Amino acid sequence: MGEVYIGIDLGGTKIKGILMNEDGLIVNQYSTSTGNNLDNLFEVIEKLIQENKAMSSRICGIGVGCAGLIDHKNGITIESANLPFLKRFPLRYTLYKFTGIETTIDNDVKMGAIGEMFYGEGKGVKDFVFLTLGTGIGGAIIINGKVYRGITNHAGEIGHINLQTAGPDCGCGKKGCYESLASGSAILKYILYGIKMKRDTMILEKVKGDISKINTSLIVEMAENGDRLCLEALTESARYTGKVLSYLINILNPEKIIIGGGLSEVENILFPVIRETAQLYSLVVPFQNCLIIKAGLGTESGVIGAAQIALLQYKGIEI
Numbered sequence: 001m002g003e004v005y006i007g008i009d010l011g012g013t014k015i016k017g018i019l020m021n022e023d024g025l026i027v028n029q030y031s032t033s034t035g036n037n038l039d040n041l042f043e044v045i046e047k048l049i050q051e052n053k054a055m056s057s058r059i060c061g062i063g064v065g066c067a068g069l070i071d072h073k074n075g076i077t078i079e080s081a082n083l084p085f086l087k088r089f090p091l092r093y094t095l096y097k098f099t100g101i102e103t104t105i106d107n108d109v110k111m112g113a114i115g116e117m118f119y120g121e122g123k124g125v126k127d128f129v130f131l132t133l134g135t136g137i138g139g140a141i142i143i144n145g146k147v148y149r150g151i152t153n154h155a156g157e158i159g160h161i162n163l164q165t166a167g168p169d170c171g172c173g174k175k176g177c178y179e180s181l182a183s184g185s186a187i188l189k190y191i192l193y194g195i196k197m198k199r200d201t202m203i204l205e206k207v208k209g210d211i212s213k214i215n216t217s218l219i220v221e222m223a224e225n226g227d228r229l230c231l232e233a234l235t236e237s238a239r240y241t242g243k244v245l246s247y248l249i250n251i252l253n254p255e256k257i258i259i260g261g262g263l264s265e266v267e268n269i270l271f272p273v274i275r276e277t278a279q280l281y282s283l284v285v286p287f288q289n290c291l292i293i294k295a296g297l298g299t300e301s302g303v304i305g306a307a308q309i310a311l312l313q314y315k316g317i318e319i
């Protein structure tokens with residue numbers, strides 16, 4: 001009888017669930033919207049358990065990754081901006097009680113780093129940084145093949161490195177964090193400000209004057225078609241990323257910096273600027289020895305990492 005593991009990526013809008021076998025292959029999957037309580041999470045897990053009955057495999061563990069501050073050790077979700085019902089919630093125990101299956105929970109970006117470590121760009125790499133560029137910016141640090149957690153599992157909060165003392169408001173309550181200047185939301189704000197300042201752009205025409213229809217994927221599309229303002233917004237974001245990467249390169253001297261999240265798909269526009277800026281501010285030798293590269297598992301790294309952490313826990317390996 002084969003062993004399988006449930007991996008869950010509990011996001012602000014969507015819950016992604018997979019059944020993964022011991023070789024890291026996804027054998028089944030089910031996704032739904034997040035909703036505003038735990039019902040949909042239970043539904044995803046129940047559905048995967050039912051699907052598995054037909055395959056006569058044994059589910060040996062569940063791993064759940066969610067955004068925010070997660071007490072991995074005690075299995076408690078401390079705070080998650082987009083999941084208010086998880087404030088100080090014993091998620092691990094609740095899921096164990098519901099399923100009878102050993103459960104592990106952790107921050108979603110740390111899960112993504114674990115996914116990349118075993119099946120993506122982090123394979124065989126002992127020291128790397130995983131960065132996600134999306135609506136927000138997340139990070140995780142892998143040192144000597146282990147997740148570096150720090151004393152309260154906060155290590156890797158790269159998005160909240162301060163870049164401007166009196167910069168824009170950040171979701172964390174501070175001002176001028178890297179995330180507030182370079183995330184998908186910041187790129188959108190840059191465009192809206194440009195429109196307000198009567199800058200020349202084709203995007204306004206594209207949405208027929210309805211600015212509520214402007215989103216990151218449209219900005220990317222327009223940039224690819226040569227729109228100056230859109231290109232400028234993305235380049236500005238990439239410069240901030242490059243600067244932050246120089247800090248990471250100088251402090252950690254990693255072998256790779258792996259970039260995931262929705263914005264990593266815009267490789268052709270962002271990566272050359274990211275690399276160029278990182279080089280400008282990094283020490284020469286650590287920069288030359290660090291590969292800045294797009295995530296190997298795309299947007300799947302988190303859910304695969306969640307199943308992988310369940311597998312590791314079952315085998316008694318702490319990561």
Ligand SMILES: [Zn+2]
Nearest residue numbers: 160170172177
């Ligand atoms: Zn912040």
